Structure formats: structure tokens, C-alpha cells
Amino acid sequence: MAVNRSLESTPVSVAEAQLARVAGEGCARHSHLNSLLESSGRESARDLTDAVHLLCSLHGRYPGLIEIALQRSAKGSTQEWLERASEAFERERLYLVRLTAAVGPLPSTPGAAETESSLVAARHALETLATSERGGCALGAASALVGDWWPIRRLMDRAASRVGIECPAPSLPDESSIVDVIHGACDSPASERALRFGAEQLLLQHRALFDLLEARASARDCW
Template sequence: MRQPGFAGLIDTYGSDAVPYVQLMGEDLSQLSGADIADIVHFLCVLHGRHPGVIDHAATKTVDDAAREWLIQATDGFAAERALLTKLTVAAGPISGVSLDDQSNAAVLGQRKALDMLSQSERAGCAIGAAIALVADWHCIRHILEQIALRIGVEARASILPNVEQTAALSEDLAATPALERALNFGAEQLLNQHRGLWQLLEARRNMRLSR
């Protein structure tokens, strides 16, 4: 059976399909300052450290078709990490939502899972995760740009590969059914971690609202 296409994976499992992200829409006015701080803080915990998913994938991928994309993606995500750091500082510290708040530990666990995924020896797995990160980041970047406007931080235009380039690379690399399965596995696992993060952020917001 043929695996679902790259676009289908992003549409089904990407951040755009998450209820909390859909709730934000084009307007973050319904989010509190604490909600905003949560978003940038935990995204920074997950993706703000170097080396990250794309950097690890670059050391695991020897395919010529991926080389130019990886160079652009590595440089582009370095700029995204810098933006995340600026937003995190400007948004201020997060606050606990319960006496036994394990949120930070949970996201550190997610980061460890992504480190393992992006260093996998299974051919196609690491680059699949990197491809999914770049594709999904375009949705996340839109949210970060809105946050930047709200808290007065300049957000320069992203220099990551665009969605079309990224989808084309995924198709080029899926030369065999085994490689396609590995690419999709890496992508799905990355997107699962993003969905888990959004669910955590929504739960924290709901806990604050219920007080």
C-alpha cells in the first residue's frame, strides 16, 4: 500500500490541524500575556538549542538532492532560533499552573525524543523529520510573527526553504517504498511532538482560565 503523500501528512498531522492553533486564527487578542510567554518559552525549549533536528539530519544525509536544501534549512533555522530567543526574553518568564507543574520536564522529554529521532541510523528517518519541521514551521512562524507584533519585537522575514521546495525534496527522496516509509515515519514523529506541545499549551491556558 502506498504511503500517504507529504502534503497529506502535513494537512492531517501538522500544526494547522490542531484545535488550539485554529483557535488563535488571525487574532491573538484572546490570549493572555501568560499564554504568549508559554508559547515562545516552550517552543524555545523544544527547538531553541543547537544542534537541533535539521543540524543532526545534515550529518546523517548524504543524498545530493538534499544538500542545497539542508544548507538553506540549516541557515534559516539558525535565524529562527535567534528569533525564538528574542521573543522568549521579551515575553518574560512563565508561571506555574499547579503545585505540581511538570510542563518543563515534559517538553524536555519531547526534545530528547526529537534528538533521538534526528540521529536515527535508519536511512530517511532524520531527513524526514527535518523536512516536516521546515514545512510545519511555516504555520508556527505565522504565530510567532503575530506574537512579535504584540510584544514589540522585530521579526525579519524567514529564510527557510518554502513549502513547495520542501515538498519537492520529500518526493525526490522517496525513491523506494522503504525510503518513503522512513521519510514518513520521521515526519509523523516530528509532527506528533508538535501536536503534543500544542495540547500541553492549551491545557495550561485552560487551567489558568478555570481558576
């Protein structure tokens, strides 16, 4: 007998969909990030250094995406969550800046001008998401950044262990707080679509960054 599977399925909340989106489309699934976490040797150290420098170029500047979103946020649960996320991300930013200084200079790589152009475009994209007038877009991007930061943090900690600096304890908001703030903020189909768009675009920028790092590693190998 045929079964109507739509009757069996459990509806997925907007917040659950957001967490699944980060897990499925975030940088944790990027092959180059996993290669950086697992490989060793001279090339690995050079590639790690490159990753730290480019991450710092994207996320090491103040104000970043979360701070800009906070500045434009109305009072309420979303603003309170963004305040927590901003304070925690500032510690992550300081760690990233300190780590960038510790790993040494940016590795010489062909196509430096193209790399800088890509990073400028990525920073502009993040600022655009943070200043979007679409209700939910900035929160979607900010919550995706917090969720997608965990694999990036693993990469930073690996680089820190190589150069012998302390890895501070992470303090970013956890998944339950992300679920709570999204439940409170997304109260219409339009806000749900905006949240999804903001998250997708943030995750796209992260994947593009690791695409760029992978291309730079290949270019150095062939140089």
C-alpha cells in the same frame, strides 16, 4: 453502470503525500493554536507568552533536529537541502530566542515539573528522529518541521507585534524545494516508509506541544 474508481484516481507522489500529511496532521489544525492567533485580552497575552517559552524550550536549542540530521547526512541533494534549511532555521531560532526574552517571564502554572518532563521527552524524540539509521526518517522529520513551521511562525509574529519587536522575513525552503529533495531521496518503499514515519512523529510532537499549552492555559484559569 459501476465505475472502477481506482482507474480514475491519479497516483499521489511521495512528496505530495508528505505535503498533504503536514497540512492535514500538522499544528495548523490544532484548536489551541487557532485560539492563540484569534483571541485577545489579558489571558491571551499570558497564553502567548507561555507558547513562546515552550516553543523555545523545544526548538530554541542548538543543535536542533535539522542540524543533527545535517551532521549525519551523506553528500548529495539531501545534504544540500539540509544545509539551506539549517541556515534558514538558525535565523528562526535566533528570532525565537529574542522573542522569548521580550515577552517576559514564563507564566506561573501548576504542574511545572510535569511540563519540563514532557519537554525533555519531546526533545529526546526529535533527537532520535534526527539520528535514525532508517534512510529517509531524518529527512521526513526535517521536511515536516519546515512545513509545519509556517503556522508556528504566524504565532511568533503575533507575539512579536504585541511586544513591539520586528518580525524578520522568513527564509525557510519552500514547498517546491521539499518536493524536489523528497523525489531525489526516496527511491525505495523502505525509504518512503521511513520518511512517512519521521514526518508523522514530528507532527505528533507538535500536536502534543499544543495539547500541553492548552492544558496549561486551562490550569491557570482554574488556579
